[in-house]
Amino acid sequence: MSHCYYHALSSVKRWGGCVEDYRPLHDWFDQSKAIIADPRHRALRHHAEGIFMLEALFGQTITNSDGHIVPVRLIGEQHVLEDLGHIPSFADWARAIRPEAWMLRGNPKGSPGLDPAITKASLKEASHAH
Incomplete structure (x- = not known):
């Protein structure tokens, strides 16, 4: 509605x-x-x-x-x-929110419970952005 x-x-x-x-x-x-x-x-x-x-x-x-x-x-x-x-x-x-690199800044290796594949992808994108 x-x-x-x-x-x-x-x-x-x-x-x-x-x-x-x-x-x-x-x-x-x-x-x-x-x-x-x-x-x-x-x-x-x-x-x-x-x-x-x-x-x-x-x-x-x-x-x-x-x-x-x-x-x-x-x-x-x-x-x-x-x-x-x-x-x-x-x-x-x-789970439907894709973590972005800026969200992971306080814990660049990811956090417990966060899908490692998503974390790695976000960190990889962040490294290419600089």
Whole structure:
């Protein structure tokens, strides 16, 4: 979905209430568009930890205008599923980010857990850039 309003409409269809009951939660997920206005903004909050962060900020439940209690985690899962089709971990996003040489500067031999082939490629590119 391209706009939080439509996510909120989807929430209304599932749990009742009105769009404004859900807009603040869906807006929170997409505030990262202020940093980067393309789908990569989703790497900041559209993952399992982002859903738990939403719950930490807004509480475990909300009570919508129809008086129904709705778990915040379900609203977060709905948002991410509608955008991505599944709920990735942050590690899933991080694996999709190709390390650049400037990212490795503090540890030029790489770091534990970082794919050595990626580290070597990044260091090789950095050495050719100078």
